[in-house]
Amino acid sequence: MTPPQASPPGTPASGETLPAVSLRLETLKKRADFQRAARARRVAMTGFILQMYKRPDGDAQGMRVGYTCSKKVGNAVARNRAKRRLREAARLVLTHQGRDGVDYVLIGRRDHTATLPFDKLRADLETALRKLHGPAR
């Protein structure tokens, strides 16, 4: 999985100083990445649970996002809809406020992810990001 591409040792691996630059979103696909994020810091909101894993310095650059909607969320329609709304929220928020070198995982919740007003969902994501970015040091 993800062979290390050995970024130049001189590069400062801090994406934390450039929040205004819009970053490309890469989708998380490997099971191992999800499991690693699941052990990391998290914050729960009404519409979702956000997990954030800071990859070690020297790893590949770029921000990655994963989405998880298990069978607990509902049937196939509810799961897909929840995933799409999370994806749209991530596109609007994380491209501006996300950080480089970080894996985010958004987990859908039963009933709320698919029905919450989108503005609320988006605002919650911003709040959750502040909580995770703030005290983490």
Place this chain on the structure above:
RNA sequence: GCGGAAGGCCGGAUGGCCGCGACGUCGGGCAACCGGUGUCGAGGAAAGUCCGGACUCCAAAAAGUAACGGUGCCGGGUAACGCCCGGGCAGGGCAACCUGACGGAAAGCGCCACAGAAAUGAAACCGCCAACGGAGAGGUCGGGCAACCGAAACCGCCCGCGGGCAAGGGUGAAACGGUGGGGUAAGAGCCCACCGCGCCGCUGGCAACAGCGGCGGCAUGGCAAGCCCCACCGGGAGCAAUGCCAAAUAGGGAUCGCGUGUCGCAAGACAGGGCCGCUUUUGCCCCAGCAGAUCCGGGUUGGCAGCUAGAGCCUGCCGGGCAACCGGCGGGCAAGAGGAAUGGUCAUCGAACCGGAGCGAUUCGGGGAACAGAAUCCGGCUUACAGGCCUUCCGCGCAU
């Protein structure tokens, strides 16, 4: 107008902005890729995975057969089906129409609890009947004025013995044809009529079957979604199949099987052995310290193909057919993801539903769409589903 039956269709619409997936194309870049642009992008059930196929692998195929499984009125349609169409029969409905796992119980085995006399070649609990024997309280007969005594031909009762009968009773889901009449000691298909049943013949039909006639004289209780018999069909596994590339690990261990002939220098040939349950035929493999089978352990949880044009769907005309469907000519449509694309938002219009006004047509405000998301692909079935539209038909009521 009210109530109902059948078949078919739709199942939110239009537009703007920002995004997503696939393919094509243009530009930039050595390349990874980036940017622009065009086209296409969920369903009637995409679902359940219940049937049938295509396709792939198990080495391939044919014939027969055993076991196992499936189907089950008849005929047709189809690549095939447990599907569809038409017909028959049975049941339901006033009708339109609907429903039906609908072969065989006189090949065999098995089961039929409880109750009941008896649960299937009948038997006989209560009961019915005549004869015989007994008894002698009643009627009766004889005697006597009467109390009473006696008799046993008749009527009825009681007891006994061996017979005849199965109509009636009661039990049960079911009791060895039903109803009526004759008949008899009492009864009984014992006889007769009708109905049912069975057999035979004729007619109609490809057939299931129907109609008519004759005969039999009741023999044939139910269950085959119990075993079974008969007819027909079926090899197994599944796209996470399967093939290829790359990476990685210790090419590890255990069990089973063969242990090998003749000719030939050899190649090979012939025996022999093995290979989808078995047999046969064709075919393929083996002859070595090995190759084979099964299992355990270890590694990888990457990429590409399979992967979307096929018995395809829709439709116009013509032809065949009652129809399902088939044939011909023409037109149109047709997603291909892979942690898995259809989303977000705004505007306009909007069905159900809720509230107000009105006798009502209607109108004002609120509200903002059911079940549900392609995962190899087709044909069906089944299940879920707010609401709406169209066509045909039936019954009742009113008018003519």
Place this chain on the structure above:
RNA sequence: GCUGCUGUAGCUCAGGGGUAGAGCACUCCCUUGGUAAGGGAGAGGUCCGGAGUUCAAAUCUCCGCAGCAGCA
């Protein structure tokens, strides 16, 4: 996606056409100074749901609904 298996008392399971059972747990009583163990008595069921076959279905058949497992 594909393929299997299982649903019976609070829990673990029997029963495979004829009145629903066992063990543990629960309630009450006995025993003990008290508790456990032991003994006795008792309560507890839409047999996952709906149709069908049958006189009769937890059992046989069909259609659903849940839960669990396996397969790259």
